[in-house]
Amino acid sequence: TSAPSENTPLQGQHWMITAGPTMEAIDPVRFISNHSSGKMGYALANAAAKLGAKVTLISGPVPLEAPKNITTVKILSALDMLAACRQISHENQVDVFIGAAAVADFRIQDIATQKMKKQSNTDEMQLNLIKNPDIIATVVAESMAKFVVGFAAETQNVIAYAQDKLAKKGLDLIVANDVSRKDIGFNQDQNEVTVVGKNTTWSPEKADKTELASLLVQFIRQQNQ
Numbered sequence: 001t002s003a004p005s006e007n008t009p010l011q012g013q014h015w016m017i018t019a020g021p022t023m024e025a026i027d028p029v030r031f032i033s034n035h036s037s038g039k040m041g042y043a044l045a046n047a048a049a050k051l052g053a054k055v056t057l058i059s060g061p062v063p064l065e066a067p068k069n070i071t072t073v074k075i076l077s078a079l080d081m082l083a084a085c086r087q088i089s090h091e092n093q094v095d096v097f098i099g100a101a102a103v104a105d106f107r108i109q110d111i112a113t114q115k116m117k118k119q120s121n122t123d124e125m126q127l128n129l130i131k132n133p134d135i136i137a138t139v140v141a142e143s144m145a146k147f148v149v150g151f152a153a154e155t156q157n158v159i160a161y162a163q164d165k166l167a168k169k170g171l172d173l174i175v176a177n178d179v180s181r182k183d184i185g186f187n188q189d190q191n192e193v194t195v196v197g198k199n200t201t202w203s204p205e206k207a208d209k210t211e212l213a214s215l216l217v218q219f220i221r222q223q224n225q
């Protein structure tokens with residue numbers, strides 16, 4: 001690798017970014033998931049690559065094209081996403097990790113190996129769920145990356161909850177996202193966020209996710225110098 005230049009300030013750095021939802025199987029034909037579009041994570045991956053970073057994108061199932069010049073690892077479940085993070089961090093020194101994925105908080109405790117059948121003696125149905133590992137907290141705990149950035153999806157007390165998550169997970173920065181707003185965030189092309197660090201808060205204007213991603217990548221670069 002050559003020395004970083006003005007156009008490629010991230011040359012020589014490796015960024016690992018998670019994106020999209022995870023999909024937790026119930027049986028061979030059913031699953032639990034969420035509405036994450038993956039757009040923010042993919043935009044961040046593209047923005048970092050544009051500035052010269054080597055990028056590994058770990059993506060849940062989304063109908064987005066894998067970006068050029070980016071190694072994309074497709075996974076389904078949270079457990080698979082964590083395994084992919086561990087493998088990539090073992091093989092590479094990761095400078096920046098961004099957890100943009102909407103990881104399912106719970107998975108099915110016992111995935112049925114055959115399609116589940118309706119029972120005729122009851123109208124009710126219970127599924128036992130078990131907590132998934134916290135991927136980003138594990139990235140911090142196992143020192144998988146030097147600088148760790150999370151997202152916080154909130155519908156109320158956005159900044160306060162984001163600050164809690166920053167501290168609890170041991171993150172360097174957290175990008176707080178108000179997912180109660182229909183005009184931004186989940187499944188939208190635009191987003192408006194507040195970036196919270198231990199001693200910083202920064203609120204860029206509402207923008208297209210591609211533009212916002214580029215601003216966020218530059219901000220992360222400044223903070224991690």
Ligand code: CTP
Nearest residue numbers: 099100101103132133134135136150151152153
């Ligand atoms: N996250 C993760 N692994 C999980 C859950 C969340 O890595 N099992 C990451 C997300 O990728 C995000 C951050 O943690 O970067 C915050 O996710 P969020 O869902 O907002 O917070 P949770 O810690 O799951 O708390 P809650 O959903 O209860 O608000």
Ligand code: CA
Nearest residue numbers: 102103104105
């Ligand atoms: Ca969650």
